[in-house]
Ligand SMILES: *[C@@H]1O[C@H](CO)[C@@H](O)[C@H](O)[C@H]1NC(C)=O
C-alpha cells in the first residue's frame with residue numbers, strides 16, 4: 001500500500017518537473033518571435049500538437065505556444081502553413097482589396113518563376129528573402145552542378161547558362177501544365193522591412209556591378225520627389241529613404257517611371273505583383289521571419305529533403321527588427337507613411353502581417 005502511494009507521489013513530481021521544464025523551454029524559444037508582427041495572427045487559435053511522451057492527465061491551461069513543440073517538419077508546421085494559405089485565399093476574396101491583390105499572370109510574373117522539371121518544382125523569386133539560396137538548390141536539382149558550393153556566384157543569376165529556365169520560356173500549354181501540377185512556392189517577409197532592405201542594398205551599399213541604381217534610378221526619383229534639389233549634384237547626393245518612400249507611395253505617379261526602370265523594380269514592387277498569389281495556387285508561402293522552419297518544411301513538402309539541404313541560417317538575422325523599422329521611418333511624415341502603407345496594404349493583408357500601427361498613428 002505504502003509503496004503504491006510513494007510511487008504515485010514520485011510520478012506526480014516527475015510530471016510537474018517535466019511540465020515546468022517544457023514551459024520554460026517554450027518560453028525561451030518564443031523570445032525571438034515576440035516582436036514579429038507576422039506571427040501574431042497565428043497565436044490565438046494555434047492548435048498545439050503535443051508529442052505523445054509529454055501527454056499528461058492534467059489539462060493544459062496555458063495558452064498554446066506558437067512555437068513548434070516538436071520538430072518543425074512535423075504536423076505543427078503543416079498547420080501553420082495551411083492556416084497561412086487559408087488566410088491568403090480569404091483575403092484574395094476580399095473585394096475592397098481587389099485592385100491590390102489581383103494581378104494577371106503576365107510575362108512579368110512568368111519571368112519571376114523558375115522551373116525545376118526534374119523535381120516538378122516552380123519557385124517564384126522575391127528578392128531580399130534569401131532567394132539566391134533557393135535558386136542554387138534548384139540549379140543543383142536540375143543537374144547543372146553537383147553541389148551548391150560548386151556554383152560560381154556570377155552564374156546564379158545568369159539564366160542563359162545555369163540550367164534554371166524561367167516559366168516564360170515555355171509554350172502556353174507547357175506553362176499551364178506546370179502551373180497545374182508542380183509544387184509551387186515563394187517566400188515573403190514584412191513588407192516595410194523588405195523595402196528597407198532593398199533600399200540599403202541598392203541605394204546605400206550601391207554595388208559597383210549595378211551602376212544603374214545610382215546613376216539612373218536614384219536621380220530620376222530625386223528629381224521627381226525631393227522638394228529641393230540641385231540638378232548639378234543629383235548623382236552625388238544619393239537617394240534618401242524619404243525620397244524612396246514618397247516614390248513608392250505614389251501609385252499613379254510612379255507608373256511611367258516604373259516602366260522605364262524595367263526589371264529593376266522587382267526589388268520593391270509588391271509580392272502580389274511579383275508572384276500573383278491570388279491567381280496561382282501556391283503549395284507553400286514561406287515567411288522569411290521563420291525561415292529556419294519554412295525552409296525545412298518546403299524541402300520536405302517538395303520531396304527533396306533527402307537530396308539537398310538549405311544552407312545554415314545565422315541565428316537571429318531573419319527576425320523582424322522593429323527598432324530598425326522605427327529608425328528608418330523616424331524622419332518621415334505620417335502622410336507619406338500612410339500612403340506607403342496604402343500601396344503595400346495588399347501584401348500586409350495577404351500574408352498576415354499586422355499593420356505597423358506604431359508608424360501609422
Ligand atoms: C477587406 O479588407 C478591408 C481593408 O483592409 C477590411 O477593412 C475589411 O474588413 C475586409 N473584409 C473582410 C470580409 O475581411
Ligand SMILES: *[C@@H]1O[C@H](CO)[C@@H](O)[C@H](O)[C@H]1NC(C)=O
Pocket residue numbers: 099100251343
Ligand atoms: C484601388 O482602388 C481604390 C478605390 O477603390 C483607389 O483609391 C486606389 O488608388 C486603388 N489602388 C491601386 C493600387 O490602384
Ligand SMILES: *[C@@H]1O[C@H](CO)[C@@H](O)[C@H](O)[C@H]1NC(C)=O
Pocket residue numbers: 316321323324327
Ligand atoms: C535591430 O536594428 C538596430 C538598428 O539598425 C540594430 O542596432 C540592432 O542590433 C538590431 N537588432 C537585432 C536583434 O538584430
